[in-house]
Amino acid sequence: MGGPGSDSPLSPPFDLDRFHDSLHTHAFGRTLRYSASTASTNADALTCLQQPATTSAPHGLVILADSQTAGRGRRGRTWHSPPQGNLYVSVIVVPEPGATRITPWLTWVPLLSALAGADCLSLQTGLSVSVKWPNDLLINDKKIGGILCEQTTTAERTMAIVIGIGLNINAALNDFPEDLRQGATTLAAEAGRPFDRVAILADLLLQLEQRLDRLFLDGPAGMIEEFTQRCSTVGKTVRVTLEEKGVVQGIAESIGPDGCLRLRVTSSKSPPLPSALLEVRSAEVVHLRG
Numbered sequence: 001m002g003g004p005g006s007d008s009p010l011s012p013p014f015d016l017d018r019f020h021d022s023l024h025t026h027a028f029g030r031t032l033r034y035s036a037s038t039a040s041t042n043a044d045a046l047t048c049l050q051q052p053a054t055t056s057a058p059h060g061l062v063i064l065a066d067s068q069t070a071g072r073g074r075r076g077r078t079w080h081s082p083p084q085g086n087l088y089v090s091v092i093v094v095p096e097p098g099a100t101r102i103t104p105w106l107t108w109v110p111l112l113s114a115l116a117g118a119d120c121l122s123l124q125t126g127l128s129v130s131v132k133w134p135n136d137l138l139i140n141d142k143k144i145g146g147i148l149c150e151q152t153t154t155a156e157r158t159m160a161i162v163i164g165i166g167l168n169i170n171a172a173l174n175d176f177p178e179d180l181r182q183g184a185t186t187l188a189a190e191a192g193r194p195f196d197r198v199a200i201l202a203d204l205l206l207q208l209e210q211r212l213d214r215l216f217l218d219g220p221a222g223m224i225e226e227f228t229q230r231c232s233t234v235g236k237t238v239r240v241t242l243e244e245k246g247v248v249q250g251i252a253e254s255i256g257p258d259g260c261l262r263l264r265v266t267s268s269k270s271p272p273l274p275s276a277l278l279e280v281r282s283a284e285v286v287h288l289r290g
Helices: 016-022 041-048 103-125 187-191 197-218 223-230
Strands: 032-035 062-065 087-093 130-132 136-139 142-153 159-167 237-242 246-255 261-268 277-280 284-287
Touching (some): 016 032, 016 197, 041 159, 103 187, 159 197, 223 246
Parallel strands (some): 032 062
Antiparallel strands (some): 142 159, 237 284, 261 277
């Protein structure tokens, strides 16, 4: 494969004109900043939000790159971002001043971003895509995408959210680092053919905008069931690493009203005791086989 900005033979360059013609959103993606390579689209978005009001980023601004040299994932991890026809994108969300029901439901933003991603990929590819709580996208238990949401404030002290999404679309698995090949996959590898990144991104932004509009207007009612149906973690035996309680194993029973994972504990080295119901809001979760 070539250097930053190049595409694999199966993935043509991103067509910005066709993308704008394909958009059906009100705000998301109407302003788009594209670069062949950047350190991190999320970092770029956070920088944009600190600019003065006359030059600051509008609600719905999308930052898109063909590759990242310092892509970021959850819990301080890096996100492998080769220039091989994947999608690395960040969306800036600046809720309208005075909007109600935003703060109580901020914990749902990562989960609904993942739900939008899973719905989009399933619709666009026909593949079965699930969500590993809280916001990893899986196909056949292998990671196809990840989401990093970061809350911040603008230069005018207005609350803003940056939603970073990385999707493995047309990359060759042989080009992944060896330690990622067992747990990661791409759409092209799963289907045996390349996919249209323009169509995927246009639909992803529509799904994301619609879900967040509903969330901030009505809360997550109704979406809890939708997320549960997409979530491959619910019903599984999992191992959870908590900062305060250490390693806990149990059965993921359900999703709580605030998006937490409700875990029925089966074993732990410290409280909570077995049979306790633990509400997990931030943790490293591993699906256990069998």
